[in-house]
Structure formats: structure tokens, C-alpha cells
Amino acid sequence: MKDLDLNFVRSQFYAFDAGNPLCQKAFFENAGGSFPCKFVVDKLTKFYETTKVQPYGHFNGSIEAGEEMDKSIVKLAKLLRIPTNNLHVGPSTSQNTYVLANALRLSKTKKNVIIVSNQDHESNTGVWRNLASQGFEIREWGVRSNGSLYLDDLKNLIDSAVCMIAFPHVSNIIGQVNPVKEICAFAKEVGAFTCVDGVSYAPHGIPQINDFNPDIYLFSSYKTFGPHLGVMYVSDELALELESQCHYFNKEYPNKRFTPAGPDHAQVSALGGIYDYYEALSNHHLNRELSLDSSINEVNGLIAKQEKKTLRPLLDFLKTKRDVRLLGSYETEDRVPTVAIVTKKSNVALAKQLNELDISVGVGDFYAVRLLEALGVDINEGVTRLSFVHYTSGSDVEKLISGLDRYL
Ligand SMILES: Cc1ncc(COP(=O)(O)O)c(C=O)c1O
Known part of the structure; x- marks a missing residue:
């Protein structure tokens, strides 16, 4: 390589x-x-300089603003290889988990056990633990003395009442990459949803989310060379279970369901710059256009090697x-x-x-x-x-x- x-x-x-x-x-x-990479800063600057008006209107500036935002979402979804309907952009990962925990609290799920780890950043554990006061039982998947999480320990916590397993893809302290694919496959087998905090992983390789098959996957784009936003994937299956958190008349829009606070429009428009950066890396190193099926994995490989x-x-x-x-x-x-x-x-x-x-x-x-x-x-x-x-x-x-x- x-x-x-x-x-x-x-x-x-x-x-x-x-x-x-x-x-x-x-x-x-x-x-x-x-x-942030130059593509992102340039997009942000251009948006603030030339289209900083309420987007999606019918006048010049507003039309371009909406188009730029939409283009960004399409690019980001392509980079992650997920449908745009499953992609949600909020102000931060902590804000996103907060909203999701509220959505679970208000859902009609019959299962009432949530498994959390003590390896996570607080944003993917505290919000779930707080549901203990709302009728949920919290079980902790604890690290062993080396700070690592072991699947065998998780297996001991499982029964048919488990509705969600929240864990990190990578610890922001010990830097360990957890076997997320294996954990998500196990969760599917036992009928539990998964919420994976990918914040510490994503800067080291753009996550190809379908490879892991989680129900929720979160990361923060300000750690992946982009603007200060929280990006999340929510599976169709889980989205149906969760109570929407948007204005009632927006419920039918899949991307609005879990982002009650619309993030900064300019930053959404700048998200596409992350795609442009990876495309530039691909074109420079692999000498061809970024084909999303293969070259993103190669680019991720070059990054990991470096x-x-x-x-x-x-x-x-x-x-x-x-x-x-x-x-x-x-x-x-x-x-x-x-x-x-x-x-x-x-x-x-x-x-x-x-x-x-x-x-x-x-x-x-x-x-x-x-x-x-x-x-x-x-x-x-x-x-x-x-x-x-x-x-x-x-x-x-x-x-x-x-x-x-x-x-x-
Ligand atoms: C591993 C991990 N998860 C979650 C977060 C929270 O992300 P945000 O700042 O977007 O809320 C951080 C922030 O540092 C983090 O390192």
C-alpha cells in the first residue's frame, strides 16, 4: 500500500x-x-458571505442556501454509504444522545432494560442512565482492569428485557477499537438495539456504517475536519419505535424527527467539504474519482497506516x-x-x-x-x-x- x-x-x-x-x-x-479542512472553511465563509438568509425560500440567496445544504447532506450520506433518510444532523453528539434518550423515554417499548458501559464519554452513558428514574432498569457493562470491554461480560447481562445497548466504538481515553460489528451482530441476535458512539473512531477512518449494522451511530464532525455539528445515523427499525422529537407537523419528514433544534445552516452547508476533502485524498493518492464502494476504504487504509x-x-x-x-x-x-x-x-x-x-x-x-x-x-x-x-x-x-x- x-x-x-x-x-x-x-x-x-x-x-x-x-x-x-x-x-x-x-x-x-x-x-x-x-x-477543519480548507474545503469546509471555504464553504462556511461563502455561505456567510453570500447566502446567509433563511434557506429554502423563493428568492435568490435563499434558494442557493437551501441547495448547498441539501448537497451537503447528500454528500455526507454518500461518504457514510447510508440513505439520506437515516442521516440526522444536530448541534452536537451530546445534544443528539439527549434527544434520543428522550425519544426512547416516550416510546411505547415494552422492554425496559438499557445496558450502558463505563468506557464511554458521558454523552453516551449519562442520558441513558438518567432513564432509571423513568421506569428503565440500567445495567452496566463494566471494563476490566485494563480498561477494555469484553463481549463475554456483555453476554452475562443479556436477557429478553434488554431494549438498548450503548457503547463506544473507540474509547476517548484508552483509544481501543471495540469489535463493533460483532457487538451489533450479537445485539441483533438477542433482539436489542445498539447505540454506538463513533466520535473517537470517525477521525481515524470515515465509518462505513452499514458494515457494522448499528441502530444508532453518532459522531461529531468538528473532529472529522468539518464544522461543529453532531452527525447521527438512526436505523429505520429504531426510528419507527422512537417517539419523534420535532414539531408535530414535521413528523413525516424522516430527517426532522430527532433534531428539534435545527443546527446552523452555514455549518450544514459546510459539511459537504468533508466529502470534498476525502475525494481530494482519493484523487491524489489513488489517481481516480472517489468511487464510494471501494476507494473510501482504501483512503481509510492509507490514513490508518500513516x-x-x-x-x-x-x-x-x-x-x-x-x-x-x-x-x-x-x-x-x-x-x-x-x-x-x-x-x-x-x-x-x-x-x-x-x-x-x-x-x-x-x-x-x-x-x-x-x-x-x-x-x-x-x-x-x-x-x-x-x-x-x-x-x-x-x-x-x-x-x-x-x-x-x-x-x-
Ligand atoms: C468519545 C466522545 N463522545 C462524545 C463526545 C461528545 O461530543 P459533542 O462535543 O459533539 O457533544 C465527545 C467529545 O469530546 C467524545 O470525545
Whole structure:
């Protein structure tokens, strides 16, 4: 397989343009939010400059605005290989899960057990746990001492009353990729719906949602080189069960059912820029038009290869540091480059020292408090998180390693 052309990749982001203050930085807080690609920023700018009026009207500007928004939705659905009717765009993933939990609360389901994990970011666990006060029974699929979730443990929680299993595709702390296809297949076998938080996975490979067969799949486009929105897939089967959350007269519009708060029109119109970026990657590396059946998988493969290549030296380095605890695996298999460490130092002090060297890292609990507690991490201190994506260069990682070596 070819290598990703990093010069080409970085030329697609304003953040890396010479003269941009961000370009001086080795940026390792990508799991918090990635840089948006130029296609997205350009679309956003154009919308605000030329069509920022109420869309879907019958006058110039409004017509173009609606058309741009529709085009974006079609492109995004193509990228994910799902029908547009199953694609919903809300303000954020947390907002989307909040609405879905309300939709489940008001549904007429006879099953009343929800399984949640303690590996999730709070957005895909708290909203479901809150339904305990509404007649639902909550069962926790707990991580083992290494922070991982095991299917055998899930199997022990299952009976015919389980209506929903909520779990992450990837943990935003240990970076582990869960066997989502296997878990969703198991859930189907036992008649349960699944809600998969793909936020930490999607930046590392555009999810081909039908390959996993979930009922809900969520991710945040501001972490996939796009605008600040929450994207979700809801299966037809589940959409029929859930009570709609929109104005009563909009119930018949599948895409309005679970997004009561219409997101920023300009950002919706910019979503299509994510597709354009992947298409550019495909055309540049594979020398042909993005054929959605095959080349997106190849592009995802190039991205994964690049990420594993840059991740390896960091994991090797961390292994040599006795006083550093890595949460998660030292192997690059089945993990993404989201690397959380616990050190003997204050995380904030370390982040400030690294900032002096133009290295940006994340600090805190990243709303994965339950996981950190399960792993015995001091919640007040949290972790230092070093997260990168495919545009992160080998020299950025070298800079990070030398900074860490100096201060740890
Ligand atoms: C794994 C994971 N899930 C969910 C979320 C929540 O996403 P949003 O900020 O779109 O609500 C985050 C945010 O950081 C996350 O990392």
C-alpha cells in the first residue's frame, strides 16, 4: 500500500499554511477537535458571505442556501454509504444522545432494560442512565482492569428485557477499537438495539456504517475536519419505535424527527467539504474519482497506516518511562492514536511546560470520569492526553517525544 502524501494532506488545511500561528505548533489535542479542512472553511465563509438568509425560500440567496445544504447532506450520506433518510444532523453528539434518550423515554417499548458501559464519554452513558428514574432498569457493562470491554461480560447481562445497548466504538481515553460489528451482530441476535458512539473512531477512518449494522451511530464532525455539528445515523427499525422529537407537523419528514433544534445552516452547508476533502485524498493518492464502494476504504487504509507509523515511536518511548502509566495498549493494533498517560507530575504543569516548546496537549478527564474512576485515576488530576490524526507529522511526534523526555 502507498504512503499518505503528508505535504499534500497538510496543504488542505489553513492551520498548516505558512504564517498561520497554528502552524508553529505540534498539535496533540485532535481528539478534542481537529483542524477543519480548507474545503469546509471555504464553504462556511461563502455561505456567510453570500447566502446567509433563511434557506429554502423563493428568492435568490435563499434558494442557493437551501441547495448547498441539501448537497451537503447528500454528500455526507454518500461518504457514510447510508440513505439520506437515516442521516440526522444536530448541534452536537451530546445534544443528539439527549434527544434520543428522550425519544426512547416516550416510546411505547415494552422492554425496559438499557445496558450502558463505563468506557464511554458521558454523552453516551449519562442520558441513558438518567432513564432509571423513568421506569428503565440500567445495567452496566463494566471494563476490566485494563480498561477494555469484553463481549463475554456483555453476554452475562443479556436477557429478553434488554431494549438498548450503548457503547463506544473507540474509547476517548484508552483509544481501543471495540469489535463493533460483532457487538451489533450479537445485539441483533438477542433482539436489542445498539447505540454506538463513533466520535473517537470517525477521525481515524470515515465509518462505513452499514458494515457494522448499528441502530444508532453518532459522531461529531468538528473532529472529522468539518464544522461543529453532531452527525447521527438512526436505523429505520429504531426510528419507527422512537417517539419523534420535532414539531408535530414535521413528523413525516424522516430527517426532522430527532433534531428539534435545527443546527446552523452555514455549518450544514459546510459539511459537504468533508466529502470534498476525502475525494481530494482519493484523487491524489489513488489517481481516480472517489468511487464510494471501494476507494473510501482504501483512503481509510492509507490514513490508518500513516497513523500507526507515527504512533509507534511514541508508544515505544512511553514504554521506557518508568514513572509514566499508559492507559491502554502499547500495541498499535486495534487502537487509534489517542494516548492518555498518568505521570507523577501535575498534568497542568506539564501541559504548560510543553506549551512553552510549542507543543499543545490535552489535560483533564475528557468527560470519561467513570472510566478513569474504574482505572483508579485521580479524577481531580485526570490524565494528559496526546491525540493525533493522519495530518500529524513524524517530526511533530519527535518534538513531542523530546519535550516529554525533558520534563518527565
Ligand atoms: C468519545 C466522545 N463522545 C462524545 C463526545 C461528545 O461530543 P459533542 O462535543 O459533539 O457533544 C465527545 C467529545 O469530546 C467524545 O470525545
